[in-house]
Amino acid sequence: xLAAVACLxxxxxxxxxxxxxxxxxxxxxxxxxxxDIDQMVTGVYVKMQSDAVIRRCIVWGxxxxxxxxxxxxxxxxxxxxxxxxxxxxSTNTFTSWYDFYSVINQCNIIIARAPEVxxxxxxxxxxxxxxTIAEMSFLRDLCYFYLVRAFKDVPYYTNPVQSDEDATPxxxxxxxxxxxxxxxxxxxxxxxxxxAYPKDTGRYYNSTVNRVTQNAIYALLADLCLWxxxxxxxxxxxQKVIDAKLAEYKEDYAGKSTSxxxxxxxxxxxxxxxxxxxxxxxxxxxxxxGNDFNTIFSSTGNSFESLFELAxxxxxxxxxxxxxxxxxxxxxxxYLSGGNDGQGYLGVYESVSSSPKTSQTVFDHDHDCxxxxxxxxSGSGTSTKAYTNKFVAxxxxxxxxxxxxxxxxxxxxxxxxxxxxxxxxxxxLTDVMLMQAEALIEKxxxxxQDPRDNNGTQLTxxxxxxxxxxxxxxxxxxxxxxxxxxYMTNSATTTPTGxxxxxxxxxxxQLRELCMKERRRELMFExxxxxxxxxxxxxxxxxxxxxxxxxxxxxxxxxVNYEAFFWPYNKTELKCNSLLEQKxxxxxxxxxxxFKSTN
Numbered sequence: 219x220l221a222a223v224a225c226l227x228x229x230x231x232x233x234x235x236x237x238x239x240x241x242x243x244x245x246x247x248x249x250x251x252x253x254d255i256d257q258m259v260t261g262v263y264v265k266m267q268s269d270a271v272i273r274r275c276i277v278w279g280x281x282x283x284x285x286x287x288x289x290x291x292x293x294x295x296x297x298x299x300x301x302x303x304x305x306x307x308s309t310n311t312f313t314s315w316y317d318f319y320s321v322i323n324q325c326n327i328i329i330a331r332a333p334e335v336x337x338x339x340x341x342x343x344x345x346x347x348x349x350t351i352a353e354m355s356f357l358r359d360l361c362y363f364y365l366v367r368a369f370k371d372v373p374y375y376t377n378p379v380q381s382d383e384d385a386t387p388x389x390x391x392x393x394x395x396x397x398x399x400x401x402x403x404x405x406x407x408x409x410x411x412x413x414a415y416p417k418d419t420g421r422y423y424n425s426t427v428n429r430v431t432q433n434a435i436y437a438l439l440a441d442l443c444l445w446x447x448x449x450x451x452x453x454x455x456x457q458k459v460i461d462a463k464l465a466e467y468k469e470d471y472a473g474k475s476t477s478x479x480x481x482x483x484x485x486x487x488x489x490x491x492x493x494x495x496x497x498x499x500x501x502x503x504x505x506x507x508g509n510d511f512n513t514i515f516s517s518t519g520n521s522f523e524s525l526f527e528l529a530x531x532x533x534x535x536x537x538x539x540x541x542x543x544x545x546x547x548x549x550x551x552x553y554l555s556g557g558n559d560g561q562g563y564l565g566v567y568e569s570v571s572s573s574p575k576t577s578q579t580v581f582d583h584d585h586d587c588x589x590x591x592x593x594x595x596s597g598s599g600t601s602t603k604a605y606t607n608k609f610v611a612x613x614x615x616x617x618x619x620x621x622x623x624x625x626x627x628x629x630x631x632x633x634x635x636x637x638x639x640x641x642x643x644x645x646x647l648t649d650v651m652l653m654q655a656e657a658l659i660e661k662x663x664x665x666x667q668d669p670r671d672n673n674g675t676q677l678t679x680x681x682x683x684x685x686x687x688x689x690x691x692x693x694x695x696x697x698x699x700x701x702x703x704x705y706m707t708n709s710a711t712t713t714p715t716g717x718x719x720x721x722x723x724x725x726x727x728q729l730r731e732l733c734m735k736e737r738r739r740e741l742m743f744e745x746x747x748x749x750x751x752x753x754x755x756x757x758x759x760x761x762x763x764x765x766x767x768x769x770x771x772x773x774x775x776x777x778v779n780y781e782a783f784f785w786p787y788n789k790t791e792l793k794c795n796s797l798l799e800q801k802x803x804x805x806x807x808x809x810x811x812x813f814k815s816t817n
Contacts, residue, residue, distance in 0.1 A: 303774030
């Protein structure tokens with residue numbers, strides 16, 4: 219059972235029980251109707267929307283990576299500043315896992331109570347129960363996956379804590395064991411989840427995107443299997459998502475437009491790909507670029523490409539119902555009247571904000587729409603800071619020049635919008651496509667897409683036909699499609715020069731790096747980059763990749779071993795849970811002085 223694992227920040231371990239309204243979670247007169255279950259399910263989503271959860275999604279998944287640097291206000295936020303400098307203490311507020319375990323426990327309670335309610339209320343059928351269990355299992359397991367990637371080994375429990383007798387100490391379980399348990403759990407419930415919900419009429423809410431569906435569960439399964447090196451499973455679960463989105467495209471969108479110039483969904487594929495292609499929004503629409511960014515990340519959100527995102531809804535005026543205060547605080551409120559450019563706590567690391575095509579930059583060419591859509595710059599001289607537009611910009615506009623192919627210098631670029639009502643996206647289609655590409659690369663039989671013998675001659679079969687590694691070629695096709703849709707060109711029909719070619723990455727090593735780089739460009743600032751780097755080190759069994767990829771930031775240090783990549787356990791949690799032991803690397807990391815910074 220749970221050992222005060224969510225007592226963090228509370229005055230005593232027993233206070234954990236106060237996080238759930240006892241009249242809801244334990245009184246027999248509450249758990250009688252389907253509406254009681256619905257009320258509790260809604261409460262889980264509200265907890266997921268909390269500022270504390272979204273901040274940790276950003277800080278745990280992004281801040282320590284090579285995407286994030288100092289912002290104009292970073293030094294004002296002590297714990298965030300120390301995180302950027304890799305000076306992690308057990309007193310750091312971001313070591314608190316309270317809010318994640320609060321979600322986990324409420325999911326456990328609902329999973330336990332749902333079958334009981336179905337016996338009382340005939341309206342709540344067995345299929346409803348199964349769907350509820352699948353939905354809550356996803357949210358619980360998503361929280362556990364965040365905890366494993368943040369702390370590695372954490373207390374793991376699936377029984378509800380509803381009374382003092384339930385709250386007993388529990389030791390940490392090995393993170394890899396937890397991941398395999400999560401995979402088994404989701405595999406057992408995924409087919410019970412709804413494929414879609416009835417369409418909502420509201421502009422700012424869409425249950426099929428804002429609640430858990432089979433697509434969302436398959437996306438999480440693919441992510442978990444990729445972490446656990448179960449590559450074929452990752453490929454299979456990713457394909458289920460891709461197939462479902464392609465079928466949805468053919469049913470609801472195909473034939474509405476034959477040109478990317480309208481901004482409608484378009485099938486993108488590499489010329490040598492034999493499949494149908496991948497339905498994605500083009501960056502070009504009318505006479506402007508940025509359509510893909512605006513469709514996916516505007517305050518309306520809930521795009522076709524989304525698989526699961528939390529809706530921060532509002533009524534179209536200043537009377538918002540739920541504000542995304544975490545993104546507004548960390549990424550900035552650049553668009554408030556009066557001009558507060560760059561006033562978020564976080565900035566963008568130099569190699570990310572540097573102009574494309576220069577040395578050591580993330581963006582290889584100046585036609586990549588994502589560079590201009592994602593990144594803004596404020597200030598001048600030594601006060602110049604780059605910041606993110608993602609999750610805070612309502613709209614970007616990159617104007618084309620009639621009759622000319624870009625470069626970007628020939629365009630007009632502007633950003634506008636509202637800063638605190640953007641949805642937080644957990645999974646979207648291109649994320650899953652690139653997961654599949656990564657798994658295909660690792661699973662591939664050969665080290666080249668066109669394998670050679672010792673003399674450099676391409677291998678052939680018994681009939682003299684050239685042999686190709688189809689896994690590597692399919693991986694390239696996935697990466698190509700993601701990259702191609704963000705390539706700015708005035709031509710809606712021809713393939714411009716400069717797009718990706720398989721000759722750019724003919725070997726497994728080169729393709730692996732291309733996939734990592736494409737994930738970085740596509741998913742920048744979405745709480746993915748640090749976890750991507752960590753997954754690479756987890757796979758290779760060495761800290762070398764992160765040590766080479768992530769530089770020391772402005773006088774800070776870099777992590778020196780695998781244990782250092784994970785957060786220390788919180789000081790208060792260690793006091794509450796007698797079976798939880800601090801990681802050896804951190805030692806007495808609650809001291810204001812230095813702890814083990816080298817090993």
